[in-house]
Amino acid sequence: MARRLRPVDIDFVEAAPVRLVFARGVSAPPGQVFRALAEDVPGWAEWFSAVTLARPTDGGAGREIRLRGGTRFAETVLASKEPEVYAYRVDTTNAPGARALVEEWRLAPRGTGTRVQWTFAADGPAPFRFALGLAGPGLGLAFRRAVTTLDRRLTGR
Template identity: 70%
Template structure:
């Protein structure tokens, strides 16, 4: 799944919020209750509303263009693989934020994700707008 949203903030500011201010995710992404770097910063712990927990490994942190990570462990059943990429593209004095979400699991999980697509798009756009407001303030 791919979602995109334009913001006024510059790519370097958005990248900093994604890659360097990991705890700040809980302030602008409504579904995130806790975000913290682990070890030397190459891993993260994420806790979502509803109790889902992830341990992730950062795959790419190439500022100010791309931030990507994979889920190594999750307490949600059926998820075999999950990778997310945030690509930041300069656009009209701001940034086009493109989020790619790729997951693998049994058919029931894939169908559930397909049904959840509109809600995931709404959550992404809401989060990115909140991040833009945070960066403007």
């Protein structure tokens, strides 16, 4: 059963009680990475292994995401500024515990490639925050694998 989360804005990325931040360099240029994140939403299922379905909703103002294991998210895009930032808030989910959740992808030129930074900002009761802290290394690994796969997809390597 889907639960509604607290509607937060982009400032929540900096103010959240739990902030997990991961970064990695890729060969693809920022504009190309941005388009894969923000414009090719269905493509997420091809490079982020946890994602089984991704589709834009509300004319691109939202997203529907499904993960392996059955977790579902309905999201609102909070920021989409090419080629620098793409961020979204989870509005409803069937995942337990979260009260508020925003994910932000920041892109910056790095030589001829891109520095990709993903911030996972969340709030929930103490057990949720504790569990999310423990899950950090796994989320970091998932991020690194996903971004590496995305880079290979974009550069043909």
